Amino acid sequence: MTDAMEIDEPRGTKRKAPSSPADESGPRRIKALDQDVVNKIAAGEIIVAPVHALKELIENAVDAGATVLDVLVREGGLKLLQISDNGHGIDKEDLPILCERFTTSKLKKFEDLGNIATYGFRGEALASISHIAHLTVTTRTKDTDVAYRALYNGGKISPAKPGQSAEPTRIAGRPGTQITVEDLFYNVPTRRRAFRSASDEFNKIIDMVGRYAIHCAGVAFSCKKFGDAGTTVSVQATNSTIERIRHIHGGAVAKELIEFAASDDRWGFKASGWATNANYHIKKTTLLLFINHRSVESSNIKKALEQTYSAFLPKNGHPFVYLSLEIDPQRVDVNVHPTKREVNFLNEDEIIQSICENIRDKLAAVDTSRTFMTQTLLPGSMISDNSTQQDGDSSSAKTPAASRKAPVRANESTMVRTDASLRKITSMFSVASPSPAAGAPSNATRDAVQEPVYETTDREPIVCRLSSVRELRSEVRDDMHHELTEVFANHTFVGIVDEKRRLAAIQGGIKLFLIDYGRACFEYFYQVGLTDFGNFGVIKFQPVLDLRAVLRIAAEQEKTNTADDDTFDVDEVVDTVADQLIERREMMLEYFSLEISPAGELLSIPLLLKDYTPSMAKLPQFLLRLGPHVNWTDEKLCFESLLKELATFYVPEQLPTLPGSNETEENVPDEIKARRAQIRRAVEHVFFPAFKARLVATKSLMKGGVLELASLKGLYRVFERC
Template identity: 80%
Template sequence: MELIMADRMEIDEPRGTKRKDPPSSTEDNIPRRIQANVVNKIAAGEIIVAPVHALKELIENAVDAGATSLEVLVKDGGLKLLQITDNGHGIDKEDLPILCERFTTSKLKKFEDLSSICTYGFRGEALASISHIAHLTVTTKTKNSSCAWRAHYDGGKLSPAKPGQSPDPKPTAGRGGTQISVEDLFYNVPTRRKAFRSPSDEYNKIIDMIGRYSIHCAGVAFSCKKHGDSGTSISVQSQASTLDRIRQIHGGNVANELIQFSAADDRWGFKASGWATNANYHIKKTTLLLFINNRSVESSNIKKAVEQTYSAFLPKSGHPFVYLSLEIDPQRVDVNIHPTKREVNFLNEDEIIQCVCETIREKLAAVDTSRTFMTQTLLPGTLLPGGTSQNTDNSSSKTPTTSRKTPARPYENNLVRTDSSLRKITSMFPSADKASGSSATADSSTSNAGLEPQYEVTDRESTHCRLTSIRDLRTDVRDDMHHELTEIIANHTFIGIVDEKRRLAAIQGGVKLFLIDYGRACFEYFYQVGLTDFGNFGVIKFQPALDLREVLQIAAEQEKTAEKDGTSADDDFDVAEVVEKVAAQLIERRQMLLEYFSLEVTPAGELLSIPLLVKGYAPSMAKLPQFLLRLGPYVNWTEEKACFESFLKELATYYVPEQLPPFPGNDQVEENVPDEIKARRAHVRRAVEHVFFPAFKARLVATKSFMKGGVLELANLKGLYRVFERC
């Protein structure tokens, strides 16, 4: 016993000592090699996630082969058997040995063909992936072949149908086209096989996928049934129209409420067409059938934009059915970004989405007056509104119900003002007209028509923004959108300016009255214009050119005066040093400023132009020195996204109308107000009513931060009626 303990003490090392690796065997010393079989199984697991993904690949291959009829047979949700039969061109016998090898494709001749791909498949991974995780059988016959050929595949290579037989394709009887049978899917991936909840769930996904392609693929017949069933779950004829296909797949309730739409724009290189439900139909969850270049894909951005478009027409919990087919220039689309090709990237996504949604909005608005409602006749003996009962005798039944033509009187607390040309509340304030002088009239547009600046149209082509930073900033704005406030502004009625010094205006939204800080609203609007029109701004030219350093010196001296008045002398700074430093920054980055922001500075330091964001309004030239000075310390010139964001916010701040002194009171006279302030006040008032708020109505995305401090609900018509009733 003592000897054994001694041996253990010699073998065991002290506690805390790091043990050495055990001696390696001869096999462990061999360098590790890449295992092709493991790589292929991993790739197959990424491409074929479920039976429905295998079916999608097989459907696309059949349509690429010119098939006009597809028959699908499913057993156990596709896990036991997934068979698709088409009448396409078929596969030559000589191509069968390499049919299931990875990256075998007939769609691409060279890699550059990806930029103009117009087919469904292009990577040659579908059949290869299926053959690595299932037993694959292909029976095919071409037009010139005297018989059909059947081949079995395992691991991407030909395999014998039974042990001991030759793996070469065997002649057999068959019709023109191709039949592909996928048996025992994921048989060698037990973890994936056990992860599926039930065969019925997988079968429902298969039905949904076949329904999508049967609606989109015009001229192609589709059928699908379960193994052992006599009837089919889906049966669509080849001559059926798109509307009939939607009726067969989604029912008559959807098809009866569909409206057709189409849109196109050569600038963005796209065409769009589809069908969408009108305001009479709504469901609990949005159904979006989206095809981009004939490929079924998903897009959360398009789905959100469609739901936002319908929010103004449907109840709060209502959602639409939309089938949308987008045809985009293949050179603008990147199809090779997802293993299952479920997603694609394309240029000018925001512009295309906006154009499509605007088309749908116009169609919905055109048919919004045709809403239908279900009615029910009164039961016998029920009291009518007049106090009489509905009799059941023959004399009374002969009188048609349509003879009652007395219109229902609307409740005043539900009346909404919709005509902005009617008399405004501001016309009832004589003090405002008196204070504005004899030149003020009810229609400010006629009195200030001479203040409209002259514009020149250039032949410069618009540029397409491909910067990821700008796309991210646009996404940030959409994510911060306050949907209810955006809808209120999009459908508001402008009432009038309340306070020019505090930059307040009143609008009506439905039966509510709101007070809007149009200064903050203008900041939001001009910042969003900067993102939307990035790289395509107009130009405000200075003739003659301004000396950049002189303009900066004006702002620096004003800043220094403000520093001395408000703080101690320790915060003093050298004006000349600051001016030179900011001027050097702007001159150094003059090419970028000109290309992206239309702000032109010469190498000698002359300011030739600044960006023009909106027609009908000229920013205050008194704010120009401060704007240029802030471009130095308040713009992050080191990071792309932060640079664009900070510059556009400074530009939006410059364009925000300045705070103007109020109209003179009883102890003042209008003649004492300088003519410059009079002209500027008239210009701003006209821009607020006729430029800014119409622009807000058309394209402003109200953010949550603007909702917190820029909007105040003054009154609710229904609430006011309750107050009057108590009185």
């Protein structure tokens, strides 16, 4: 009994494989795998399913200059997968090594990966297929009169029957190449049994053919099941992109498409494509993404597009997007995934943001014009019989008057203003538009203040690879308030309400909002600092400023405001902060365009927004706060705190309110008059247009910076009770 108890293990215990005495006496020896095993393992990584084999074959055909591609499928591609093209064909001399691993005409040395411009490049597709399927290649070049057929097994050319020659066979054929894959995974039974449904695999193949049919302009595609008379996919070479999308995804998508494009030489990319507008939405996002003409996937791009559309679509609504992204090959690493399904590229965050901003602008423009047309057409009168007959439909003229529908009158509670140039609510107050003699500076003063001179430089843009900056950008995106972002993206500016409290009114749809534009400016400039990190413009001082003298102004003011001013040593504070800034001058110049000489001269500060200059009266306090209020010991906290101080510096200052009707402005300095005019112009013509273009409204801004004043529907309910 004791021996039996020692031998029998508890139920559920994993049994160990029996070992030989040799195994127990020492460690197992390391041996090289058989080459056939190595090839099958590699094939299993590259060809995971029939659709992956098809993708490789389509890319090879397009690389060969094909303008017609015909795909034939049987049992989801497991029994038969055949693709025929009219490309350049394959030379007979190349057929013996066609299916050997790492044989390619597109790559000669490793450095060529940095400039790869073709779909395939590693020479593994046909080799992998030949190790797990029966592969037949029939090809003919334009220079030959006959075609050649070759059979492959295990990467080697093989005879059709035992005892016959393995040399390619001469047959009749058209120029181009036909590749036939039969019995896929016949020698990998475990992988073969994993495919439960042939129809599911066929649907994946249809999706892949549809993707390349949409992207490859000038190439005809067809795909059909073996034995079927008709084709499942049929696209002509002359079809436009919209017609191709209509053939593949239906007319409901095609009629709601808007075209977009974005590019930036700093990040070395060009993007173009088609996306659905706010009238169309589906339950799951459809993203057809091509990077350098290769069909790939990107969860980051997909997530960013969904966040962009969340401000325009109803809850749980998703878009259709076809995006073709061309990036400088030297910025792309294509060799990061066995199936080439994913790629890595530089400046991913910047490129994604640029694309999403362009799509957001397009969606906002569509929404604006749609609202405008609705406002114009709703009050329309009944169409006359004459106009109907002119359109070619005379049947309505015979319709009895009683059966005609009455004209629909527009509901005033849903009519909104869409033109910001119309009369503003602030024009009704006498203090809102002072006369030039009383409230506004002269034209010369206004021009001198508001029209700085700009010049361009040839400085190369800095590529931000800092993980800390990427994390800060992600935090802003995660804190995005979608509804409020939509309001800012589609708002109509109403007017400034209170300059002292920095309040302005905007209209979003049928609602009126009161905005703390001081807080909104802080959010905007902080986000600009993250987006343009390392690539700011420059505000130069001529002549240069003495850093210590500027710091002394703020320090003395701080001492005046301090209750216990006896313990506040101005000289010590100035020297401490000045030494800190001079010590870190190289970092601040590289990342923030804040230039300080070793001798303590302030040469320049960053420029965040064109057509607006921050108040130089805030400069001493800004520089002084860079000492104690910036965490210089942690990279992420340093960048975050410094950018927030910079955003605070750029926020327009609070100005005293205009005098009442019984008061005069004779004692108001001209500088304040000029600054008031500058800020009023900047708020309406610089800040809020910038908010519409690129502000990501956050949840913190919603809590204390935005107040809904009224809704037209609510106001009409009040008036109806009166």
